[in-house]
Amino acid sequence: DSGVTQTPKHLITATGQRVTLRCSPRSGDLSVYWYQQSLDQGLQFLIQYYNGEERAKGNILERFSAQQFPDLHSELNLSSLELGDSALYFCASSVMSGGLTDTQYFGPGTRLTVL
Amino acid sequence: AQKITQTQPGMFVQEKEAVTLDCTYDTSDPSYGLFWYKQPSSGEMIFLIYQGSYDQQNATEGRYSLNFQKARKSANLVISASQLGDSAMYFCAMLAYNTDKLIFGTGTRLQVFP
Numbered sequence: 229d230s231g232v233t234q235t236p237k238h239l240i241t242a243t244g245q246r247v248t249l250r251c252s253p254r255s256g257d258l259s260v261y262w263y264q265q266s267l268d269q270g271l272q273f274l275i276q277y278y279n280g281e282e283r284a285k286g287n288i289l290e291r292f293s294a295q296q297f298p299d300l301h302s303e304l305n306l307s308s309l310e311l312g313d314s315a316l317y318f319c320a321s322s323v324m325s326g327g328l329t330d331t332q333y334f335g336p337g338t339r340l341t342v343l
Numbered sequence: 344a345q346k347i348t349q350t351q352p353g354m355f356v357q358e359k360e361a362v363t364l365d366c367t368y369d370t371s372d373p374s375y376g377l378f379w380y381k382q383p384s385s386g387e388m389i390f391l392i393y394q395g396s397y398d399q400q401n402a403t404e405g406r407y408s409l410n411f412q413k414a415r416k417s418a419n420l421v422i423s424a425s426q427l428g429d430s431a432m433y434f435c436a437m438l439a440y441n442t443d444k445l446i447f448g449t450g451t452r453l454q455v456f457p
Contacts, residue, residue: 230389261444271434273444284443316386320445328376328395328438332445334388 232335246307253321266315349448366435
């Protein structure tokens with residue numbers, strides 16, 4: 229158990245809908261990262277927050293947004309869902325931001341299926 | 344641009360034997376970190392081992408060791424005394440200096456047989 233929690237574990241929804249994925253980082257970690265794992269794209273970085281502020285952005289679609297709250301939990305919002313958004317979404321957390329020894333610990337993931 | 348290459352889509356190893364999973368990386372940054380993660384069929388990503396670009400010695404964590412050859416830009420994972428529970432996907436990843444995102448390889452599926 230990494231100490232990172234994600235809810236829900238599974239999510240099945242229809243095209244055009246909006247969903248929210250939730251992540252709680254490990255105790256003491258200030259950074260939260262979101263990654264998407266799909267069969268065709270592999271593991272891709274989406275976005276990072278550090279202590280409530282957006283820190284880095286990757287291949288995140290405009291239909292997707294995220295935020296980190298004062299208690300450091302984070303939410304990833306996915307809207308106007310398409311079939312291609314079906315994937316495993318991971319949240320990871322680390323103590324700080326960057327730093328070559330700043331290991332990212334991953335949550336169990338949320339498996340999103342868009343029908 | 345940074346890139347991680349894992350050329351072995353699948354590997355087989357017999358229980359109690361050692362196995363090496365290959366990873367090569369490409370970066371122009373002098374400072375970087377290299378990570379290995381394990382993803383069992385249940386889906387979670389488990390951190391295994393870390394190697395810094397300036398570390399003089401190869402990293403070890405229990406049965407896991409990292410064969411770091413900086414000149415060759417390789418960071419191979421060695422699993423000693425394989426166990427059935429080691430069957431999983433293994434991902435090599437890199438964190439370059441001044442970036443916060445992990446760059447992952449495509450993974451190697453390891454199957455341990457009795």
